[in-house]
Amino acid sequence: xxxxxxxxxxxxxxxxxxxxxxxxxxxxxxxxxxxxxxxxxxxxxxxxxxxxxxxxxxxxxxxxxxxxxxxxxxxxxxxxxxxxxxxxxxxxxxxxxxxxxxxxxxxxxxxxxxxxxxxxxxxxxxxxxxxxxxxxxxxxxxxxxxxxxxxxxxxxxxxxxxxxxxxxxxxxxxxxxxxxxxxxxxxxxxxxxxxxxxxxxxxxxxxxxxxxxxxxxxxxxxxxxxxxxxxxxxxxxxxxxxxxxxxxxxxxxxxxxxxxxxxxxx
Numbered sequence: 600x601x602x603x604x605x606x607x608x609x610x611x612x613x614x615x616x617x618x619x620x621x622x623x624x625x626x627x628x629x630x631x632x633x634x635x636x637x638x639x640x641x642x643x644x645x646x647x648x649x650x651x652x653x654x655x656x657x658x659x660x661x662x663x664x665x666x667x668x669x670x671x672x673x674x675x676x677x678x679x680x681x682x683x684x685x686x687x688x689x690x691x692x693x694x695x696x697x698x699x700x701x702x703x704x705x706x707x708x709x710x711x712x713x714x715x716x717x718x719x720x721x722x723x724x725x726x727x728x729x730x731x732x733x734x735x736x737x738x739x740x741x742x743x744x745x746x747x748x749x750x751x752x753x754x755x756x757x758x759x760x761x762x763x764x765x766x767x768x769x770x771x772x773x774x775x776x777x778x779x780x781x782x783x784x785x786x787x788x789x790x791x792x793x794x795x796x797x798x799x800x801x802x803x804x805x806x807x808x809x810x811x812x813x814x815x816x817x818x819x820x821x822x823x824x825x826x827x828x829x830x831x832x833x834x835x836x837x838x839x840x841x842x843x844x845x846x847x848x849x850x851x852x853x854x855x856x857x858x859x860x861x862x863x864x865x
Contacts, residue, residue: 602768602830607662610639611840615768615828618725620732621663621711622858624770624830626840630655632852640852642715643693647852656692665711665859667692673714675701675736679744681753686710702735702750706758708862713855717842718834720811721770721856722747722819724754731758732858737815739780743787747815748822762823767816770856771841774833775801775810784809792817 602613602624610629614622630639632651639655640647653667660666671684672694680700682688685707690696694715702722703712706729714721714736724733735741735750747767754760785807788796795817799810816827834841842851 602770602828610658610662612659612662613770613830613832615723615766617766617826617828618723618768618858619727620725620859620861621665622723622725622768623659623663623856624721624723625659625855625857627842627852627854628840629658635847635850636852641855642853644695645852652692659855659857663857663859665857669709669711669859671703671705671710671712672697673701673703673736674699675715677701677738677740679741679746679749681735681746681750683753683757684710684712701737701741702733702746702753704731704733704750704753704757705860706731708860711857711859713857715853715855716770716772717844717851717853718773720772720815722750722815723768723770723856723858724750724765725858726754726758726760726765728764729758729760730860731760732860734856734858737811739784739787739809739811742811742814742818743784743791745791745818747818751819751822751824763825765824765826767819767824767827769812769815769827769829771830771832771834771837771854772811773835773843773845774812775799775808776833777835777845778809778811779806780809782807788814792821
């Protein structure tokens, strides 16, 4: 099983072969936004025309089978807050309309969860036994707070999921080749994961290079998840395909990672 690229006209997005419900990691390709936001910007507050953002969501929804009325978004603050949500929490495409959190879970059919990224690590989760789904945004702080494991724990607690049944996908992010940090980041990872984090931290002079994809996979494995697919895409290396906050210094759009809970997926 692997992460594959899907194309519908100019729209391009990534999916995980082991996840059977509609889901994707978006690229920056296939929308109508222009300039530094070209073209599939999904962020309402990046300086884009709201009509462009709405059309970008419409195109993505047409491909995956959801509408704006089905969405629950995150107002991300690099926290470890996981929200259980349902139909009553759907509030459209403006993330500022939502409470603070960096992860979402649901078992209500038709509800589509979405988190935003532009270098941070997106995680998508699906339990084909209960039908529950989850989505998490893991920056380095969220990774060090084990937000992946906490999202799994919330699915177990709220929906009776068994971790060994959950299928996980880790999407494009800033890969180890470009995630240069000071000592604070590796220290935070070692505090959380102990010596198990060490293989994913490379020391180079006074700097460190940290593998956030593999640390999030470690977090999921420690929570009992066995089936994890990991994208090899780096948002910095492929900044023509994905937005990178580091490359653009903040003058950018937003990618999304989405997953839809489906009737009959239980």
